[in-house]
Amino acid sequence: MESDYVTTPFGRRPMSLAMLLKQRRGEAIAAGTTRNKWKLFRSVCEARAGLDVTDRALTVLDALLTFYPEDELSSDKPLVVFPSNAQLSLRARGMAAATLRRHLAVLVEAGLISRKDSPNGKRYVRRGREGGIDEAYGFSLAPLLARAGEIETMAARIVADRQMLRGLKERLTICRRDIGKLISAAVEEAVPGDWQRISSTFQAILQRIPKAASLENLPPILKELEITREKIVNLLELHEKMQMPSASESQIERHIQNSHPESIIEFEAGLESGQGVTAERRAERNDQPETKPDDDSPEAQASGGERWRFAVRKRATELKSFPLTMILQACPHISDYGPGGAIGSWRDLMTAVIVVRTMLHVSPSAYEQACAVMGPENAATVIACILQRGGCIHSAGGYLRDLTRRAERGEFALGPMLMALLRAKDPPVAKLS
Incomplete structure (x- = not known):
């Protein structure tokens, strides 16, 4: 429905083209348009930021709506309300007259109401003989009804944005908490990693969080925090995976020792601890011709206890060797240090190990002792x-010396170590037959 004429303002208020366009647009309501006035007012409150109106102006709009006698705003009925300043002030929570006029102007400027001034500037109604309204002068609610669809869409978008922003803030809070506690746990449990640098990066990101968060400035910061959290979780999971193969290796070695009580490993461990060897067994082994040393050898010149140590050391050097392909499958990192970045023979492996030994700060004496006890290939x-598991070994040289001492006592085997590395690979490697 469109008005038949243009209403110009009363008194000294000037007319403008913008005011004319707002009047024409506000009066152009599709036929049959209806809205519940209170639901529409709630949408206006939700869309307040987009409509550029204040909360005090909404108080005045609320008061104006109370003067409309029905709950439904309809394009088929008159939409002009005509309260006096005194009554409007009472329903606007006692708002002063000057403040009331200022906020009425805000509502008109926002295109939510329009003025329909009488010849003398007063607000009144002229009724017909049947009591119906023939002419009314005051404030028209037609612009509010004409923009109902736009206002509802704007309100729905603002509500959705507010919910999304709330979700982003919740995710950011949880991410901040996760990163802080994960870093603290990693430092307390001495997990390998540059935690000082990670903590500094985390604090630098937190410094960039704006006080006025929005959908534009918050997502990039949240993304950085989530990436940081993912890196920390990956480091902790890698540490956990490296700890699990180590524990599995120890369990396998204990199982091997305990499941074959008559084996050389069990017997040699008993010799080193001084338990599990009876006098008869010592005599029996001393009488065996194949273990009796030559008269000129250091073994023959040693005392009885030292003679058995020579025998233990001799057996310890007889560690089982494994195929080169299996070693490269379990330890793929060593290939990067071979001639030309690849390893195709045992000689290439020896060449790569020289480079890696220096890089891991393993002393020449420790490596030479390991070669003497285990053999060069082993x-x-x-x-x-050690290179493959470097993330969880703090001192490669000390670890090699410890393995060498265990090999001397017959308490070390390469098989469990290689199998643990094969199982730790992702995806899992099939068991070798």
Whole structure:
């Protein structure tokens, strides 16, 4: 419905083209348009920021709506309300007259109401003989009804944005908490990693969080925090995976020792601890011709206890060797240090191990002792395993010396170490038959 004429303002208020366009647009309501006035007012409150109106102006609009006698705003009925300043002030919570006029102007400027001034500037109604309204002068609610669809869409968008922003803030809070506690746990449990740098990066990101968060400035910061949290979780999971193969290796070695009580490993461990060897067994082994040393050898010149240590050391050097392909499969990192970035033979492996040994700060004496006890191929294999598990080994040289001492006592085997590395790979490697 469109008005038949244009209403110009009363008194000294000037007319403008913008006011004319707002009047024409506000009066152009599609036929049959209806809205519940209170639901529409709630949408206006939700869309307040987009409509550029204040909360005090909404108080005045609320008061104006109370003067409309029906709950439904309809394009088929008159939409002009005509309260006096005194009554409007009472329903606007006692708002002063000057403040009331200022906020009425805000509502008109926002295109939510329009003025329909009488010849003398007063607000009144002229009724017909049947009591119906023939002419009314005051404030028209037609612009509010004409923009109902626009206001409802704007309100729905603002509500959705507010919910999205709330969700972003919740995710950011949880992410901040997760990162702080994960870093504290990693430092307390001495997990390898540059936690000082990670903590500094985390604090730098937090400094960039704006006080007035919005959908434009918050997502990039949240993304950085989530990436940081993912990196920390990956470091902790990698540390946990490296700890699990180590525990599995120890369990396998204990199982091997305990499941074969008559084996050389069990017997030699008993010799080193001084338990589990009876006098008869010592005599029986001393009488065996194949273990009796030559008269000129250091073994023959040693005392009885030292003679058995020579025998233990001799057996310890007889560690089982494994195929080169299996070693490269379990320890793929060693290939990067081979000639040309690849390893195709045991000689290439030995060459790569020399480079890796220096890089891991393993002393020449520690490596030479390992070669003497385990054999060159097995010692090279151990260095490759240390490189593969470098993230959880703080001192490669000390770890190699410890393995060498265990090999001397017959308490070390390469098989469990290689199998643990094969199982730790992702995706899992099939068991070798």
